Amino acid sequence: MASNAVQDTYADNDSHCYGCGRLNPHGLQIKTRWEGEQTVCRFTPKPYHTAIPGYVYGGLIASLIDCHGTGSAAAAAYRKAGRDMGSDPKLRYVTASLHVEYQRPTPIGTPLELRGDIEEIGRSDDFGPKKVVVAITLFADGQACATGRVVAVKVPENW
Amino acid sequence: MASNAVQDTYADNDSHCYGCGRLNPHGLQIKTRWEGEQTVCRFTPKPYHTAIPGYVYGGLIASLIDCHGTGSAAAAAYRKAGRDMGSDPKLRYVTASLHVEYQRPTPIGTPLELRGDIEEIGRSDDFGPKKVVVAITLFADGQACATGRVVAVKVPENW
Numbered sequence: 001m002a003s004n005a006v007q008d009t010y011a012d013n014d015s016h017c018y019g020c021g022r023l024n025p026h027g028l029q030i031k032t033r034w035e036g037e038q039t040v041c042r043f044t045p046k047p048y049h050t051a052i053p054g055y056v057y058g059g060l061i062a063s064l065i066d067c068h069g070t071g072s073a074a075a076a077a078y079r080k081a082g083r084d085m086g087s088d089p090k091l092r093y094v095t096a097s098l099h100v101e102y103q104r105p106t107p108i109g110t111p112l113e114l115r116g117d118i119e120e121i122g123r124s125d126d127f128g129p130k131k132v133v134v135a136i137t138l139f140a141d142g143q144a145c146a147t148g149r150v151v152a153v154k155v156p157e158n159w
Numbered sequence: 160m161a162s163n164a165v166q167d168t169y170a171d172n173d174s175h176c177y178g179c180g181r182l183n184p185h186g187l188q189i190k191t192r193w194e195g196e197q198t199v200c201r202f203t204p205k206p207y208h209t210a211i212p213g214y215v216y217g218g219l220i221a222s223l224i225d226c227h228g229t230g231s232a233a234a235a236a237y238r239k240a241g242r243d244m245g246s247d248p249k250l251r252y253v254t255a256s257l258h259v260e261y262q263r264p265t266p267i268g269t270p271l272e273l274r275g276d277i278e279e280i281g282r283s284d285d286f287g288p289k290k291v292v293v294a295i296t297l298f299a300d301g302q303a304c305a306t307g308r309v310v311a312v313k314v315p316e317n318w
Contacts, residue, residue: 016209018216026207028218048185050175051253052314057177058254059187059222066218094210095217100257155211 005031006075007067009086014155019067030064032071032116034079039072039116039134045108056106061146064114065136066095069150072116073132077154080124091128093152106138106145113139119149130154164190165234166226168245173314178226189223191230191275193238198231198275198293204267215265220305223273224295225254228309231275232291236313239283250287252311265297265304272298278308289313 007020007030015023020030032039043064051057073093078085106112116136122129131153138146166179166189174182179189191198202223210216232252237244265271275295281288290312297305 014211016212018208018210019218021209024207024209026205046185048183049177050180050183051177052173053175057222058257059178059218059225062221062225062257062259063216063218066221095259095261097261098217098221098257098259100221100254102254102256 005033006071006085007031010092011090014090014092017067019063020071028063028067030067030071032068032075034075037117039068039075041068041071041114041116042111043114044111047108050108051105054108056108056112058100058102061102061106061138062098062100062148064112064138065100065146065148065150066098068114068116068136069098069134069148070095070152072118072134072136073150073152076118076121076132077124077128080121081128089127092155093132094155095150096153097151099149101147102145103147104143104145106140110140115139128154164192165230165244166190169251170249173249173251176226178222179230187222187226189226189230191227191234193234196276198227198234200227200230200273200275201270202273203270206267209267210264213267215267215271217259217261220261220265220297221257221259221307223271223297224259224305224307224309225257227273227275227295228257228293228307229254229311231277231293232309232311235277235280235291236283236287239280240287248286251314252291253314254309255312256310258308260306261304262306263302263304265299269299274298287313
């Protein structure tokens, strides 16, 4: 079955990320998919991803927002260009800045849902917009626990 | 040999954090120590903590800044109160907001050094300042690769 996750369309050499690389067996394997106009990531933390007992570690929350942000940026760049995700030339983004507001402790032991909105997207050409800003809210049991904002920039062609 | 890391003075129940808990065998075991007026954390990423090959994953950088920020906040609260680190009542902080600017790719395979400055610290009483703001710079091979800012708030007594 074909995956519809943007990370599964990254080139092999771009798929070793600890957060979202499908070729990193130690990593978190974060996935980003479209649901209508929003991007969605679902992730269930491991029992050891704790902050204080019972709650999710803030660094993991930052990691989820980071990779869901860059994944959302790539998905949005393809959509804006009217191209299939993963088609060449590849559109891949990295994080320039990451901002997380922890609104309440995030309970552990329940699936988390992160919903992304494309807040700003630059002018597109064949090589995609240079900058995409993604606003993300993390929910646990239907309650918003953290919000984030990722400024993602296009990976230079010569990387 | 006694450790002089603030995280090693946390109460057992506060020592399960994936980022910095000494009792979390799966975790990163981040440590924060004073060097003069700055707080310092040294950490060598594992080979699998990659972003794109050759560079450190941004979510790991955010995690280091997060726990070094809250550790620095606790250390600064004890210092401001003129108390020994770890003395009772315990002073423990969590992250309210985290901001990371990725200035250049951080090379993997070299030790990282994070240096923290206490940017703002609230009025102290026996239970410590409610809020501490820590500015952090991450260096690899002597070059600044990322900067961060952590707003840390005191853990309520009833947690």
